[in-house]
Amino acid sequence: MLDDFFMRALLAGVGVALITGPLGCFIVWRRLAYFGDTLSHAALLGVALALLFEVNITLAVFAISATVSLALLLMLRRRTLPGDTLLGLLAHSTLAVGLVVLAFMTWVRVDLMGFLFGDILAVTRFDVAVIWIGGGAVLVALIAIWKPLFAGTVNQDLAVAEGLPYERANIAFMLLMSAVIAISMKIVGVLLITAMLLIPAATARRFATGPEQMAVFAAVIGAASVVAGLFGSLQWDTPSGPSIVVAAMGLFALSIVPFAGFIRPNARSGQPLDKGARK
């Protein structure tokens, strides 16, 4: 079964979607959309350094993303600059340095497009194994830190005052994000990873009544986007990474058309409080 490139692509893509969904919920809740962008831009520097020092690309991308995210955490704490400025600064300077390093290595021929948009149809069995084992580890870790991370996302002071290890959970979250960027880069590419984090979570928000439910929905919606995108790509001979994002976008569009209101289980959102129910 794994001999078929399309099957491998499906497995790899679904594996990635199952982790980007739940992590993406935190990206949405914490308004960190640009954080995903920053890490994925930094990933290109990781690629360049991996080629320069001839080390494993996934590991190098993880190392660079982790360094950038921890540097960001440190600079935020020292209040060097506002968050969005810092993110932009780190994103584009790492991207630029990455491109400069690549240009210096005249002996390496790099398919830049492959890194920017992903090359899901070229995933190997080894890649699939990395995604499922690495992704499984990320999911287990996310479940382990879920309580302090979620409580701290709602209110940091509350979580810390009541004794939850939010600081540690937050650092762990940054590392998990880096890991996800590293293992999913090949699937949708540097430019579109943020889409896989944001769009399924945004779609899930429409239907979810609880945070855990939203995480599960986002994973399922992400997986559906991968399947739909890949079949679409096969059908119409379109690039696979962008096709997946277009499929995710389509599901989101479906979720916001008016009739979606009827299947939303949460009847009470938005409607004014019933006076009779008050004490």
Next chain:
Amino acid sequence: MLKHSMPLVSLDNAGIYREGRWLVRGVSLTVQPGEIVTLIGPNGSGKSTTAKMALGLLKSDMGTCTLRPDLVVSYVPQKVSIDWTMPLSVRRFMRLTGSVGKADVAQAMDLTGVDHLADVEVRNLSGGEFQRVLLARAIARKPDFMVLDEPVQGVDFTGEIALYDLIQRIRDELNCGVLLISHDLHVVMAATDRVICLNGHVCCSGTPTAVAEHAEYKALFGARAAPTLAVYQHRHDHTHLPDGRVRHADGTVTDHCHPDDGHHHEEMEDDQDRGDPHAR
């Protein structure tokens, strides 16, 4: 035995220094199990900062601050804004920082009068309702130490009286220590064991007197509220001027409260309850 004689939290000459100025300094206070300590003071006087210091959220830049380890702490922050992207029902919010038994959740929500709101999304609550939910969540944890930062803000007056009664009842039931920040400079909970008035430092401290003893307050609040509320009479030996300078009792004006730290609250030392306020 030893556990009971140890204060839940004790601040000794603690303070927070940020960006070239002391937000609050020279604060000494303790909260014992079963004791209610109320912080009052004008805006920006360092009440919330002091509470955060007591909780260990801010590290004191002077003196010491010791929170007894292994306490169950409940915190009601002054401001909690729930991002609207977060699907969070009241029921789920109740067990945000730890697993709490279903019966405890139901009981706490019943006590604060929000039992009918369990399935509502937190972001759709009104200010007063959310305040009640925050308090319910704090109570459901069965804390040893509760820090309530303006817990009755946005709650109507009768509700406020009821919630003060409730806080007292919870204190009696759980024998927990309560550090309460009041939004009112003069009127505090009658059950308060000690009032501390802050304005960048401890201006004065003491016990409140019952509203019932003041005819004019009693008329103002009505007989129903009288047993619950108390009046705190400030006895300052200095005045904070609008420009931040301080006029002392002898008529001298200084730039800060603390040319020689804390000299002006020595005469407050005769306050009634320096020792063990609760011989339980």
